[in-house]
Amino acid sequence: MLVQMTKIQIVGTLGELDKAVRSLHRAGVVQLEEKVEAVDPLVLDPGAAKQRDELALIIARLDALLTLMAKPSSPRGLAAEYDAQTLRPTADVIADVKSAMTQLDAPVQNLARRREELESDRVTLPRYAKTMRQLMPLAADMAPLRNYETVALLVERKSAGIIELIRQQLPSITQDQFELVSQDIDKDTTAALLVFPREYSSAIQTLLGREAITQVRLPEELANVPFNEALGKIEARLAAILRELENVNRELSALSTEWRVRLAVWSAVLQDRLQEVEVRSRFGATRYTFVIVGWMPSRGVAALRRTLEREVGDRILLEELPVTEHDREHAPVVLSNPGPAKPFEFLVKLMALPRYGTIDPTPIMAIFLPIFFGMILGDVGYAIVVLLGAIYLYRRAKPGGMRSLTLVIIYCSLWSIVFGFWYGEFFGELGEKWFGMHAYFPRGQMVQPLFAFSIALGIVQIGLGFGLGIYQALKLRQRHELLDRVAKVIALIGIFAMLASMTNFLPQEMFTPGFAITMVGTALLMYTLGWIGLLLAPIEILGTLGNILSYLRLAAIGLSSVYLAMVANELAGLFGNIIIGIIVGGLFHALNIALGILSPTIQSLRLHYVEFFQKFYEGGGEGFVPFKREGIL
Amino acid sequence: MDTAGLLAIGAGLAVGLAAIGTGMAQSRIGAAGAGAIAEKPELVGTMIVLLAIPETMVILGFAVAAIILFVK
Structure with missing residues (x-):
């Protein structure tokens, strides 16, 4: 509603x-x-x-x-x-907030900034340490020298030739006062250590810059520490960082x-x-x-x-x-439906919110959708599995779309159990074999009545849809929609009268009146649609007939699931080995259950959205957004 | 020629050809739908409807096949 x-x-x-x-x-x-x-x-x-x-x-x-x-x-x-x-x-609250902020702003921001610095060091320092550790074997060969600078270089191994290039240029820059050692440290990298007097620093930097070689840069506080001491310092620093970080976090969480x-x-x-x-x-x-x-x-x-x-x-x-x-x-627009129909509002909104003043299809959907689903799945065994799964998900889902959906599936599986007893199906024909379940309506062998039953459901729902559509058009004074729907109903009645007389449900003489009624409906529809109606009216009426035939899917999809269950059991029986049989049968049934949730849901939804809604539903409603407090949480 | 065999072939064609048609239509609709939903997630409901429309063909194909095989 x-x-x-x-x-x-x-x-x-x-x-x-x-x-x-x-x-x-x-x-x-x-x-x-x-x-x-x-x-x-x-x-x-x-x-x-x-x-x-x-x-x-x-x-x-x-x-x-x-x-x-x-x-x-x-x-x-x-x-x-x-x-x-x-x-x-308001003024009191603002005053409180301001005094709190003068008290809090500085300490919190300082702590947060400190935490950020520490975190960044904590990530970068181990990287230095790793490189340093790789360079250590090289450094061990060099005596630490005062007034000398050490530069560590890392070069990709495939371009290691560049180190030789540098070695050729170094004598002229440093007057032969240098040492350069290099070594492959892993499968991609060659490392080199270069030692030279401090006075040539800028010339060397220029050279390295020109050749675009990556130097291992140390954090500022370590830049002037001799190379082989730096590693120890980094490790000490890391430990200190962890301690300090803990302190900062403790202070922040206390605040x-x-x-x-x-x-x-x-x-x-x-x-x-x-x-x-x-x-x-x-x-x-x-x-x-x-x-x-x-x-x-x-x-x-x-x-x-x-x-x-x-x-x-x-x-x-x-x-x-x-x-x-x-x-x-x-x-x-606000939808308001009694408790059991409530979850179906989610499905209606999935399509669109109905326009204000039109009919809310939720209650009707709440009645038909589970029946359709049950009719398609119609297997006690599968339904129990689906029911248990849905109950499990319902308990875990937060209120909202997911929870509504699980509730819908629960209703659907209950109807599937009802239809399952009627069809006498429990994991296919196992119920009959094992527990002697009696099939009141074995659908696998009663294809024709099953088709007739689906078409009958189609006629009921489409008829209901047209009824609602006509009522709504009268209420909203929509002349065009009213004529359109009335014309289609008349034409359908005529067509069914003709079909009935052809299949001897009605006396043969009813064919001519049926034909006449169909023509009246078609003519009315042509009149409603205008000139284009001459072409469109017959197509529209055939389309409406197609809508009803579309309910055949209730029978067809169900039958395909019956046959799949039959295949599962037959195939499992073929192996002649109980364990393999159970595994193969189980796999097939699992597939069938997965299909058994998905396709009945989508098919019955589709019958509502496409065939049923079209007859009366007007979307495009705008949700109700009241001016209210957001509250907290 | 054996009529039962011809009937079976006819039933197979009824389902098979209808399924190919449905598949071709759904592949296009599905691709367009995935794109549309990526831009506007609220279109999910409409897309399910559009995607389900061609299914009528294969359902009717199945119905025809069933009538060929079972209705004597």
Whole structure:
């Protein structure tokens, strides 16, 4: 069912604006129109505009602070704290936040920055250490020399020739005062150590830069340490970093436990206040009054009126506005269905939200979809497996789409059990073989009646769809849709009369009247569609007939699953070895169950979306987004 | 010639050719649908519908095959 909505207008004196907005925000039942057409827009007074900017800034800073802090282990008391804080005046909350921030900003930011530096060192230092360790065998050959500089080079092995190139140029640069040793350190890399007097440093750097050779650069504090001491220092530093990191984290989490809940609550409360200021741009105003226009569920109007009287006083007036045709097009949509049908709302929304004023197909879908699914799967054994799986998933799923879907599957599998008993199927024909299950309707051998039954279901549902479509067209005064649907129904009745007389369900004489009725329907449809109808009407009517034939899939897909189960059992029996037989049979049945969830779901969904919905459904509804508090969590 | 054999061939053609047709249509729709859903995930419902439309062909093919084989 679509909830009936009322367009309301709230008028009050400007002095009551703050209280009114607060009250509406707390009630959270009204979706506000973007702007009020009849009067000028409300202009924010400078104080309010300033408050808006201040709030936005403070919230941004609060949130920045919150992201730096560690998550509290348990956010207990969050809701209670929110309820307490939300009653306080904005100015008091802002004052508290400001004093907290002067206290917190510097220490938290320093700690966070320190943590970042330490983390980055913790990642990079081991890399240096690794390279150093690779270079150690080379360094061992060199005596540490004062006033000499050591440069470590790493070159890809395939371009190791460059080291020889450098060796040729070095004598002229350093007047022969240098040492260069090189060695392959792993399968891709050649390392080299170059020692030279400090005075030639810049010339050497230029040379290395020109040849584009990567030097192993050490962190600044190690740059002037002799090469072979650096490794020890790096290791000591790493240990120190880990200790310091632990301290920093401990301090941060201490601050977090102390402050985080309060900060999060303040952020949420101020967010509410900011919304209360920002929303005013949607209001209208006269010289002394403000005007708010919005939509709300009709059943809540009286309650809201009482709330406003109690919280704001008698200088505010809530009235119901007349709804024009244009308004109705844009009224927000709320689906409201009784508990068992509720999960099917998800499937309807998957298609689109129905337009306001049209029929919500959810309850009908809740009845037909599980029956269709059950009719296709129709196997007690498979259904029990699917049921257990769905129950398991239902318990693990969070409320939302996934949970709705598992509930739908649970209903579906219950119907599958019912049909399974009717068909006498338990993992195919095993039920009959093992427990002597009696098949009341063995569908594998009763193809014709099964087809007839599916077509009959099709006629019922398509007929229902047309019925709803005609009712809706009458209600919404849609002349074109009304004629279109009536014409198709007439033509279908005629076609079925002809078919019935041809197959001797009706006397032979009924053929001519049937033909006449079909022609009347076709002519009416041609008239409705205009000139193009001369061509389209017969195609449309054949299409509608095709819609009904499409319900054959209820029989066909089910039969294919029966045959697959039969193959599984036959094949398992062929091996003559119990264990291999069980494995092969089990695999086939598993495949069949997987197909048995997927294809009945999609096929029955499709029958609803394509064949059934087309007859009446109008999508394009806009969801209901009330002006309400976000709350916390 | 043996009519049972001809009937079986006819039934096979009815399902097989219809399945090829459905497959060709679904491959195109599926590819376009995957692209569309990547851009607008809210189109999932519509895409399921579009993807399922050509299936009617193979279902009807199956129905015809079943009628050929079982309805005497």
